[in-house]
Amino acid sequence: MNTPMMDAQAYDNLASELRRGLAVMAVLSLCRDLQYGYSLKQRLSEAGLEVSEGTLYPLLRRLEAQGLLESRWEVVDDQRPRRYYLLSPLGNTTLPQLIDEWKSLVAALARLGIEKEQAQ
Amino acid sequence: MNAQEWIDRYVYAVGEALPVRERGDVDAEIRSLIQDELEARGADLESLDEQMVLSVLEQFGRPETLAARYHAPRALIGPALYPIFRIVATVVLLVLTGVWIFGIVVGVSLQQRTIENPFEMFAGLVGGLFQTFGTIVFVFALVETATRGKIEAEAKQQAWNPRTLPKVEQTERVKVGELVVGIGFTVLAILVFNAYPEWISAITVADGHVTSTPLLSENFSAFVPWLTLMWSLAIALDAYVLAQGRWRPLTRVLQMALSVFGLAVLAWMLMSGPLLAWPALEPVARLVVAIVFAVTGIELLVQGYRLAMQRIAGANTTGGTPSQAA
Numbered sequence: 001m002n003t004p005m006m007d008a009q010a011y012d013n014l015a016s017e018l019r020r021g022l023a024v025m026a027v028l029s030l031c032r033d034l035q036y037g038y039s040l041k042q043r044l045s046e047a048g049l050e051v052s053e054g055t056l057y058p059l060l061r062r063l064e065a066q067g068l069l070e071s072r073w074e075v076v077d078d079q080r081p082r083r084y085y086l087l088s089p090l091g092n093t094t095l096p097q098l099i100d101e102w103k104s105l106v107a108a109l110a111r112l113g114i115e116k117e118q119a120q
Numbered sequence: 121m122n123a124q125e126w127i128d129r130y131v132y133a134v135g136e137a138l139p140v141r142e143r144g145d146v147d148a149e150i151r152s153l154i155q156d157e158l159e160a161r162g163a164d165l166e167s168l169d170e171q172m173v174l175s176v177l178e179q180f181g182r183p184e185t186l187a188a189r190y191h192a193p194r195a196l197i198g199p200a201l202y203p204i205f206r207i208v209a210t211v212v213l214l215v216l217t218g219v220w221i222f223g224i225v226v227g228v229s230l231q232q233r234t235i236e237n238p239f240e241m242f243a244g245l246v247g248g249l250f251q252t253f254g255t256i257v258f259v260f261a262l263v264e265t266a267t268r269g270k271i272e273a274e275a276k277q278q279a280w281n282p283r284t285l286p287k288v289e290q291t292e293r294v295k296v297g298e299l300v301v302g303i304g305f306t307v308l309a310i311l312v313f314n315a316y317p318e319w320i321s322a323i324t325v326a327d328g329h330v331t332s333t334p335l336l337s338e339n340f341s342a343f344v345p346w347l348t349l350m351w352s353l354a355i356a357l358d359a360y361v362l363a364q365g366r367w368r369p370l371t372r373v374l375q376m377a378l379s380v381f382g383l384a385v386l387a388w389m390l391m392s393g394p395l396l397a398w399p400a401l402e403p404v405a406r407l408v409v410a411i412v413f414a415v416t417g418i419e420l421l422v423q424g425y426r427l428a429m430q431r432i433a434g435a436n437t438t439g440g441t442p443s444q445a446a
Binding site for chain 1: 146148149150152153155156157160165179180181185186189190
């Protein structure tokens with residue numbers, strides 16, 4: 001029997017929508033330590049969470065605009081400026097809430113039995 | 121091309137799609153991020169490799185997409201204003217077209233102007249419509265800029281009550297063919313009565329000579345501007361209804377108002393002097409006008425009755441709901 005396959009582009013859109021929500025939580029948790037754009041991208045990628053540059057970098061700015069991150073420019077190797085991000089006090093209180101939210105979502109999905117249905 | 125120039129072009133293209141006040145900061149950040157990426161690939165920042173730069177830029181994606189993520193794209197007319205904009209634009213453009221037709225036919229019928237180049241005249245209308253549309257867009261864009269996001273923000277702040285939902289209007293589907301044919305005949309009538317009244321003439325053959333005598337009297341021509349006004353308004357209304365796809369109570373009321381106007385003109389015609397230049401046919405002409413008067417009157421009554429019944433039905437259905445909810 002032919003297995004119906006979704007159009008690759010449409011599937012990518014669905015998957016990146018899912019990832020985008022998770023990226024917020026992942027970025028905030030990584031920013032508990034000082035990070036810059038590329039280091040974040042690397043850390044996420046190494047962990048298996050691929051987020052494109054076009055998504056990640058604007059996301060950092062949005063999180064900063066929402067007061068969840070703080071940023072500062074520093075000169076690297078006495079040569080060029082680089083922007084560093086760190087979790088703000090507001091981010092510090094918001095992150096655990098988001099993690100709780102995430103856990104309850106995972107539990108809710110488990111109660112819906114999505115994995116079991118996939119196995120069938 | 122110089123590798124650095126590609127970076128400059130990319131940053132410039134992103135900046136173009138951003139508000140001016142954000143450009144400097146985003147510019148510096150993207151440059152720094154590109155350099156980080158190049159450094160990670162082992163590039164020598166002093167002498168960049170063009171291929172490597174192009175590959176990094178490709179990875180960053182289209183400049184306009186990146187810019188859109190930095191800053192949500194701005195709309196000339198936002199979603200809060202758009203519905204009002206659509207109504208205003210449709211009504212103004214239709215009225216303008218109606219007034220234009222009326223102006224031309226009255227001008228021609230009063231012999232003040234002649235139609236030398238119909239295409240040029242039509243182009244004038246199209247130009248005018250574009251100009252008006254542009255002005256409406258401009259005004260709405262100004263309002264949008266002045267109130268940017270405030271309308272949506274205010275709406276979100278107010279607690280929403282489902283009881284404030286507007287009543288579903290009693291609408292009727294439009295019979296497209298009927299309306300289009302109606303508009304066609306009305307345009308034809310406007311043209312004939314105004315530009316070519318000589319077409320309405322009696323042709324007689326006597327002693328081998330064909331003579332054509334105008335049928336309409338001098339007295340009748342006094343009514344032509346009024347008939348033209350009524351027909352122009354009817355075309356505007358029909359075109360609006362056609363664009364809307366359905367009759368609403370308001371458009372039905374407007375149609376009835378036009379019928380009342382028509383009845384007044386017809387009555388005036390019946391009470392005035394001769395309609396035709398040929399006395400022998402005068403009774404026939406009066407009979408025709410009287411029949412049109414009667415048909416219009418009956419239609420008006422039927423429409424009024426239907427509209428009233430709909431109102432009563434509407435009042436009954438909504439009347440019961442609150443008591444059930446309470």
